[in-house]
Amino acid sequence: MTLTINSTLTLANSMKMPIFGLGTYLLTGNLGQKAIEFALKIGYRLIDTATLYKNEKIVGNALRNSKIPRKEVFITSKVWNSDQGYSRTINAFNKSLSNLGVDYMDLYLIHWPVDGKWKDTWQALEELYNKGKVRAIGVSNFYINHLAKLLQIASIKPMVNQIEFHPFLYKKDVLEFCQEKGIVIESYAPLTHGYKFKDVKSPQFLQMMEKYNKSAAQLMLRWNIQHGTVIIPKSIKPTHIRENADIFDFSISDDDIQLLNSINEDFHSDWDPSD
Numbered sequence: 001m002t003l004t005i006n007s008t009l010t011l012a013n014s015m016k017m018p019i020f021g022l023g024t025y026l027l028t029g030n031l032g033q034k035a036i037e038f039a040l041k042i043g044y045r046l047i048d049t050a051t052l053y054k055n056e057k058i059v060g061n062a063l064r065n066s067k068i069p070r071k072e073v074f075i076t077s078k079v080w081n082s083d084q085g086y087s088r089t090i091n092a093f094n095k096s097l098s099n100l101g102v103d104y105m106d107l108y109l110i111h112w113p114v115d116g117k118w119k120d121t122w123q124a125l126e127e128l129y130n131k132g133k134v135r136a137i138g139v140s141n142f143y144i145n146h147l148a149k150l151l152q153i154a155s156i157k158p159m160v161n162q163i164e165f166h167p168f169l170y171k172k173d174v175l176e177f178c179q180e181k182g183i184v185i186e187s188y189a190p191l192t193h194g195y196k197f198k199d200v201k202s203p204q205f206l207q208m209m210e211k212y213n214k215s216a217a218q219l220m221l222r223w224n225i226q227h228g229t230v231i232i233p234k235s236i237k238p239t240h241i242r243e244n245a246d247i248f249d250f251s252i253s254d255d256d257i258q259l260l261n262s263i264n265e266d267f268h269s270d271w272d273p274s275d
């Protein structure tokens with residue numbers, strides 16, 4: 001099937017989720033808002049934010065300035081660790097809605113599996129979902145051990161698991177576990193947070209860039225979506241925002257996908273959830 005910037009995946013509750021969007025970690029202030037507005041202008045339809053990023057207000061401003069109908073943009077936010085627990089999560093969610101200036105969220109995630117808290121937090125997410133305040137609920141940074149415990153107590157299964165995922169951190173076990181359970185993987189730091197750009201200038205990678213006439217960033221992003229994931233690359237620069245979206249006119253061959261799978265080195269640009 002041909003993928004486009006408008007392609008969607010179907011979540012376990014039959015809701016459609018765009019496979020491509022903008023990450024917003026470190027996008028703040030006027031420049032951050034302009035970057036989000038630019039992304040929406042050129043066709044991005046998913047914006048990933050979190051309480052932690054302190055930018056929900058500018059995400060809401062960008063959405064309103066874009067004049068794109070609310071229902072056409074998929075907004076994700078996350079409950080931060082210090083806000084976890086049942087009542088605190090409900091309060092944090094309502095604050096996020098108010099910061100964003102919207103009356104529902106498309107996806108709300110538990111940012112990290114905080115010991116002793118995540119069960120109550122999940123109960124709060126289920127309640128928000130049952131009340132129709134959020135259209136889908138999920139988790140982030142949950143590996144198989146966390147997911148197995150959550151699946152034992154959940155009345156509603158998580159629909160999405162947002163984890164760090166790129167060729168240098170090919171979490172095949174988590175991907176396969178989630179696919180089997182009907183949980184969509186959303187890849188954060190799909191560009192390794194920028195850390196691995198020098199390393200990808202290896203002869204093999206350079207050859208592939210030449211073969212496909214694409215940049216290292218574009219190859220990494222395309223590798224990701226060909227694994228059936230959702231990607232949320234972040235950039236503040238219009239040139240990069242445009243370049244990252246220009247990955248729907250080519251396809252990486254199966255052999256080259258295997259080659260990219262093999263460069264995995266369990267590199268985490270963020271904390272490792274198994275620690």
Ligand SMILES: NC(=O)c1ccc[n+]([C@@H]2O[C@H](COP(=O)([O-])OP(=O)(O)OC[C@H]3O[C@@H](n4cnc5c(N)ncnc54)[C@H](OP(=O)(O)O)[C@@H]3O)[C@@H](O)[C@H]2O)c1
Pocket residue numbers: 022023024025026048049111140141162163187188189190191192193194217218232233234235236237240241243244270
């Ligand atoms: N759930 C979680 O725990 C979690 C953790 C981390 C991230 N996230 C989410 O995932 C999103 C993406 O991850 P991330 O922001 O950490 O890292 P990323 O998207 O992997 O990489 C962003 C870095 O790459 C650079 N970049 C972007 N496009 C580029 C291009 N075409 N060529 C060269 N450099 C490029 C950016 O610089 P410029 O801005 O200068 O272009 C920035 O330094 C976040 O923004 C956030 O929404 C979630």
